[in-house]
């Protein structure tokens with residue numbers, strides 16, 4: 001169960017047909033089925049599935065036997081045969097009986113949205129807690145649907161020799177799953193109890209970590225690819241245990257940090273999956289800096305941004321240094337760019353614009369190491385220049401008549417705490433990177 005359904009290690013990519021049934025209930029729920037299907041395409045691609053086509057049907061209620069109408073089921077069957085499709089992915093939840101009927105009739109693997117999402121989580125979970133949470137969610141989802149899946153679970157947990165008289169295979173399988181679920185819950189309790197301990201240990205490696213968070217389709221993976229060259233996997237370097245979603249990133253100063261992609265947020269995430277999803281976001285808690293990527297071109301961007309912020313808050317990551325990155329600015333009409341909400345730690349860019357990316361790197365550096373500021377101190381005030389050298393990282397030093405001009409990198413928190421006497425001597429010039437932001 002731990003492996004993704006699609007992660008077969010084979011070269012052939014799974015080809016799938018995506019199906020959405022727009023029922024009265026779906027219409028009443030107020031969610032947009034077209035948008036949801038579009039998101040399903042993205043999710044399928046994230047899971048490594050090739051999307052061969054999509055089919056939508058309107059129907060008052062689902063067909064009890066086939067979910068879609070009988071005629072539509074025949075249409076699906078023909079499309080599956082013609083397209084060399086191995087899997088049909090439904091945007092709504094199916095009953096066990098519907099899965100069984102469709103599987104037999106269409107001769108294809110039948111998956112619904114929830115299972116697809118769980119597959120993505122399974123492929124991404126890294127921490128022990130994440131792996132346990134995802135397996136727990138998978139089994140909890142599977143249990144009531146077991147009748148519909150021709151799954152042989154006898155390999156799980158070993159011998160079935162204890163099967164009682166008259167007990168069916170299905171009951172045995174159910175019992176195995178229940179035992180496994182209890183075992184997972186027990187292990188999770190242990191892991192959670194030790195969680196903070198591990199985190200502190202990992203922190204000591206001293207490597208700066210940055211995590212990309214945000215809604216699915218915001219452009220997190222694109223940014224990871226664009227910012228780091230594809231062949232510089234972190235794996236090849238110091239950190240043999242890292243997975244391919246983490247890469248080393250060189251900042252303008254030459255300092256190397258780790259950049260990690262995370263599983264994106266998903267609209268209407270089924271409630272049972274929330275714990276599993278959060279466990280895959282563990283990196284966000286470990287990170288020194290979060291890049292919260294928002295799709296600026298989406299009409300849902302404000303809502304999406306709020307949801308992400310809320311969940312990060314619940315994870316205990318609310319106070320973390322964060323840059324709000326409005327991506328896909330190339331898709332936003334120029335007169336609407338000013339409407340993008342956000343404070344000083346906001347940046348607007350396109351992942352495909354080299355100048356924007358360079359700018360982002362400078363902003364990351366400023367955020368991690370502190371911004372650059374210039375001080376004009378009276379040469380007689382040796383106490384102030386000594387303080388500047390203590391709290392900041394002096395980059396250049398010049399004298400002009402009776403003044404000493406220092407350019408230094410200083411962390412805003414340090415400036416606040418120790419640098420107060422220096423405030424009065426800051427020159428009005430804008431720091432380098434803030435100035436280039438202003439000309440947008």
Ligand SMILES: Nc1nc2c(ncn2[C@@H]2O[C@H](COP(=O)(O)OP(=O)(O)O)[C@@H](O)[C@H]2O)c(=O)[nH]1
Pocket residue numbers: 215216217218219220221222223264327328329330331349350351352
């Ligand atoms: N126009 C435009 N499209 C982008 C930009 N960044 C990403 N995309 C596209 O948005 C889609 C989702 O990107 P992806 O990186 O997979 O999003 P993720 O789910 O957050 O990882 C892809 O089709 C990208 O090509 C951008 O700056 N501008």
Ligand SMILES: [Mg+2]
Pocket residue numbers: 046217220221222261264
């Ligand atoms: Mg992605």
